[in-house]
Amino acid sequence: MPSLGADMDSGTLLEWFVKPGDEVKRGDIVALVDTSKAEIEVEIFEDGVIDELIVAPGTRVPVGAVLATVGTAGAPPAPAAATPPAPAAATPTAPAPPAPPAPPTAAPPAIAVDGHRVRVSPLARRVAQQLGVDLAAVTGTGFEGAITRADIEHAVAVASPPAPPVPAAPEVAHRQEAMRQAIAVLMARSKREIPHYYLELQIDMSRPLEWLREENLRRPVTKRLLPAALLLSAVAHAVVEMPEMNGFWVDDAFHPGGRVHLGVATSLRSGGLIAPALHDADRMSLEELMAGTQDLVQRARAGRLRSSEMSDPTITVTNLGDRGVDLVHGVIYPPQVALVGFGAVRERPWAVNGLLGVRPVVTATLAADHRASDGHAGGRFLAIIERKLNTPEEL
Amino acid sequence: MTAGVQTTAITYREALREAIREALSSDPRVFLMGEDVGLYGGSFGVSRGLLAEFGPERIRDTPLSESAFVGAGIGAAMAGMRPIVEVMTVNFCLLALDQIMNNAATITHMSGGQFAVPVVIRMTTGAGRQVAAQHSHSLEGWLAHIPGLKLLAPATIADARWMLAPALADPNPVLIFEHGSLYNLKGELDRDHGPVDIDRAAIRRPGSDVTLITYGGTLPAAIAAADQLADAGIDAEVIDLRVLRPLDDETVIQSVARTHRAVTIDEGWRSGSLAAEISARIMEQAFYELDAPVARVCSAEVPMPYPQHLEQAALPQPAKILSEVLRMLGKGSGG
Amino acid sequence: MTEQELREAVIAALTQVAPDIDPAAIDPTIGLAEQLDIDSMDFLNVVVAIHERTGIEVPERDYPKLSTLDQAVGYLAAAQTQHAPS
Numbered sequence: 162m163p164s165l166g167a168d169m170d171s172g173t174l175l176e177w178f179v180k181p182g183d184e185v186k187r188g189d190i191v192a193l194v195d196t197s198k199a200e201i202e203v204e205i206f207e208d209g210v211i212d213e214l215i216v217a218p219g220t221r222v223p224v225g226a227v228l229a230t231v232g233t234a235g236a237p238p239a240p241a242a243a244t245p246p247a248p249a250a251a252t253p254t255a256p257a258p259p260a261p262p263a264p265p266t267a268a269p270p271a272i273a274v275d276g277h278r279v280r281v282s283p284l285a286r287r288v289a290q291q292l293g294v295d296l297a298a299v300t301g302t303g304f305e306g307a308i309t310r311a312d313i314e315h316a317v318a319v320a321s322p323p324a325p326p327v328p329a330a331p332e333v334a335h336r337q338e339a340m341r342q343a344i345a346v347l348m349a350r351s352k353r354e355i356p357h358y359y360l361e362l363q364i365d366m367s368r369p370l371e372w373l374r375e376e377n378l379r380r381p382v383t384k385r386l387l388p389a390a391l392l393l394s395a396v397a398h399a400v401v402e403m404p405e406m407n408g409f410w411v412d413d414a415f416h417p418g419g420r421v422h423l424g425v426a427t428s429l430r431s432g433g434l435i436a437p438a439l440h441d442a443d444r445m446s447l448e449e450l451m452a453g454t455q456d457l458v459q460r461a462r463a464g465r466l467r468s469s470e471m472s473d474p475t476i477t478v479t480n481l482g483d484r485g486v487d488l489v490h491g492v493i494y495p496p497q498v499a500l501v502g503f504g505a506v507r508e509r510p511w512a513v514n515g516l517l518g519v520r521p522v523v524t525a526t527l528a529a530d531h532r533a534s535d536g537h538a539g540g541r542f543l544a545i546i547e548r549k550l551n552t553p554e555e556l
Numbered sequence: 557m558t559a560g561v562q563t564t565a566i567t568y569r570e571a572l573r574e575a576i577r578e579a580l581s582s583d584p585r586v587f588l589m590g591e592d593v594g595l596y597g598g599s600f601g602v603s604r605g606l607l608a609e610f611g612p613e614r615i616r617d618t619p620l621s622e623s624a625f626v627g628a629g630i631g632a633a634m635a636g637m638r639p640i641v642e643v644m645t646v647n648f649c650l651l652a653l654d655q656i657m658n659n660a661a662t663i664t665h666m667s668g669g670q671f672a673v674p675v676v677i678r679m680t681t682g683a684g685r686q687v688a689a690q691h692s693h694s695l696e697g698w699l700a701h702i703p704g705l706k707l708l709a710p711a712t713i714a715d716a717r718w719m720l721a722p723a724l725a726d727p728n729p730v731l732i733f734e735h736g737s738l739y740n741l742k743g744e745l746d747r748d749h750g751p752v753d754i755d756r757a758a759i760r761r762p763g764s765d766v767t768l769i770t771y772g773g774t775l776p777a778a779i780a781a782a783d784q785l786a787d788a789g790i791d792a793e794v795i796d797l798r799v800l801r802p803l804d805d806e807t808v809i810q811s812v813a814r815t816h817r818a819v820t821i822d823e824g825w826r827s828g829s830l831a832a833e834i835s836a837r838i839m840e841q842a843f844y845e846l847d848a849p850v851a852r853v854c855s856a857e858v859p860m861p862y863p864q865h866l867e868q869a870a871l872p873q874p875a876k877i878l879s880e881v882l883r884m885l886g887k888g889s890g891g
Numbered sequence: 892m893t894e895q896e897l898r899e900a901v902i903a904a905l906t907q908v909a910p911d912i913d914p915a916a917i918d919p920t921i922g923l924a925e926q927l928d929i930d931s932m933d934f935l936n937v938v939v940a941i942h943e944r945t946g947i948e949v950p951e952r953d954y955p956k957l958s959t960l961d962q963a964v965g966y967l968a969a970a971q972t973q974h975a976p977s
Contacts, residue, residue, distance in 0.1 A: 282816075282846055282847040282848055283843050283844045283845070283846045283847075284816050284844060284845055284846055284847040285847060286844075287844045301886075302886045303847065303848055303884075303885065303886040304848040304849060304883060304884050304885075304886055305886075306886070307848065307886075309847045309848065309886070310816065310847050311847075374951065374952075377951050378950075378951075381948070382938055382939055382942045382948045382949070383939050383942070385935060385951065387931050387932060387935055388931070389931060389932065430909060430911050430928065454932070455932060455936070458932055483924075483930035483931050484930070
């Protein structure tokens with residue numbers, strides 16, 4: 162069972178797309194997994210022949226469990242899973258290309274700040290797992306200060322006041338609840354572990370938008386570009402020049418992401434948020450990026466993302482401009498180290514060379530992990546994004 | 557049409573006597589044998605009057621040799637009788653342990669099933685009556701270690717009255733432990749109740765917050781503790797094990813799965829006790845249901861003191877059960 | 892296309908992009924973006940879907956003219972007469 166996100170500790174295998182004896186190639190979609198946030202298509206990372214399907218559909222198994230064995234054609238089957246083995250937390254030196262840089266999952270969060278093991282009753286641990294509660298965030302009131310079921314339930318109640326009943330199918334309601342919990346766990350972890358620093362820069366968008374307007378005039382409706390595509394592309398290109406913003410903070414060290422897999426924060430219409438990866442966004446033309454984003458958003462909302470898209474964004478972009486806000490101070494998606502936010506593009510008074518004009522302006526913000534980078538680098542990063550936006554023809 | 561339930565006020569001792577009387581009346585193979593069971597009426601008065609009623613053939617006083625008369629009872633059972641052997645107290649059953657363990661418990665097995673040993677051995681157990689270190693043992697846990705035996709611990713008037721018949725009907729040797737503090741227990745007996753099962757534990761008080769697991773002489777303490785806990789807003793379930801071997805895991809595990817907390821209360825010493833066995837089974841079968849470690853309230857690991865205040869201090873008391881439950885719930889030591 | 896057909900086409904385009912909305916609940920006089928939680932990408936997809944259903948290609952500068960259901964229907968009706976297929 163692959164880790165399809167830093168917040169995932171188990172998944173339910175929904176469907177196999179292969180059977181024993183089938184030949185598979187790296188990248189083939191072999192199974193469908195429910196992570197409680199979404200249904201994800203799982204890709205295989207090795208060429209070979211499916212030897213045995215170990216986990217039956219409908220079964221929930223922990224991350225790292227072997228789902229199936231794959232043999233190389235003609236060779237005895239190796240106990241390789243349809244996934245890299247348990248997300249290797251300590252393989253930062255592995256060259257990026259062959260293995261997906263699966264962000265290491267959190268170790269069972271049972272170590273207190275003072276290094277002592279947190280006492281958790283077996284029942285509380287089980288309930289916490291079911292509800293997706295991070296034990297490190299719960300205060301124990303039981304026997305010798307142990308965390309009990311009541312403590313977990315209290316933590317959940319405090320974290321998420323009971324939602325008003327929605328006329329949704331129970332399954333949908335459950336999915337939404339689970340997603341809320343998953344987001345709660347991840348964002349709490351981010352704010353607890355990551356020393357965020359925030360920078361913002363107002364960027365004059367007149368040149369890129371003018372370029373876009375002219376570009377779109379030449380394009381049929383199906384090929385039109387959105388300003389969002391420019392913003393995403395600018396970040397993807399900028400981060401190539403600022404590799405310290407692109408990667409993961411794991412085990413007290415920064416591990417560069419290598420390639421640029423842009424996490425696109427996507428709100429789901431039913432509520433909730435998901436930030437799947439747009440792979441190699443820095444190498445895409447604007448048209449490819451636009452199509453890729455549309456495809457990604459559509460599949461995210463349909464709940465049909467692929468495993469690699471869920472697990473390996475190297476930096477995330479959130480664009481709340483459509484919702485009319487001026488700027489967003491984002492929360493970094495662990496174990497990533499940076500998140501770029503964009504507000505609405507608005508006409509504003511803008512002074513240039515001693516003259517006041519009215520320009521379309523967007524506020525770009527950076528939330529970055531101070532363990533991995535400093536404000537100086539962050540400032541340069543935003544400046545590079547501005548420069549990239551002002552040369553849209555190169556995007 | 558049945559009228560309302562017919563009940564009679566009766567003591568635990570009288571209930572035991574009625575059970576023996578009924579067995580003697582209904583089955584000519586049944587006889588009672590032991591030290592002072594005849595003329596004296598039994599060391600605890602259980603068999604008073606039976607000698608006159610049934611005669612010396614069936615109410616037999618024996619020499620002071622536990623090994624001899626327990627062995628005789630085993631032989632009689634193998635030969636087709638249904639003996640009830642009274643060993644005055646569990647302390648003296650140690651003198652008959654070879655007969656119980658090496659003969660009664662093994663003969664069915666050793667004979668390839670040719671011989672059953674349908675003997676019933678009754679004995680008083682427990683402390684609390686200032687009879688000091690040699691006469692206050694609770695060795696049920698030791699005997700419950702032995703495969704081939706069935707162990708019963710009637711803790712209520714009804715069980716005292718109704719457990720004997722199924723024990724005699726059982727083809728295996730059955731040991732019945734009567735706690736010394738229960739003989740004078742008074743209560744209403746349902747005349748029409750009829751034989752009870754000797755397989756299952758009983759929930760004496762349903763509750764949802766914690767399970768108190770006990771048997772025999774400590775049942776009243778557990779009930780008293782549960783009442784005090786109720787005053788504190790804690791709803792305790794009390795399980796009376798009734799059968800100490802083989803243990804009824806199902807009732808215990810199902811209860812713990814509901815309450816998620818368990819305290820075992822056992823007058824035996826803590827080390828190697830029945831309480832330890834139950835705790836282990838809960839851990840084996842309900843680990844992921846537990847919201848706190850299983851707690852044990854047992855007797856202090858000392859030879860039982862003679863002075864009353866020290867003896868009471870050494871025994872499981874409601875206050876100790878109460879404080880264990882409060883500690884388990886994170887509400888301090890309770891003082 | 893009649894105005895009713897155009898209205899149905901717009902609603903079909905909206906439900907294609909946002910399957911969870913209840914067509915009967917749409918207030919034709921209130922902004923669609925706010926009412927149906929439609930973002931710029933959703934809106935672009937709506938425009939594409941309208942194009943597929945009606946053949947009318949809405950230029951980017953006219954997007955603000957489609958902000959409510961009534962406006963969109965009115966705009967498409969007008970566009971239809973101007974660009975009647977020859």
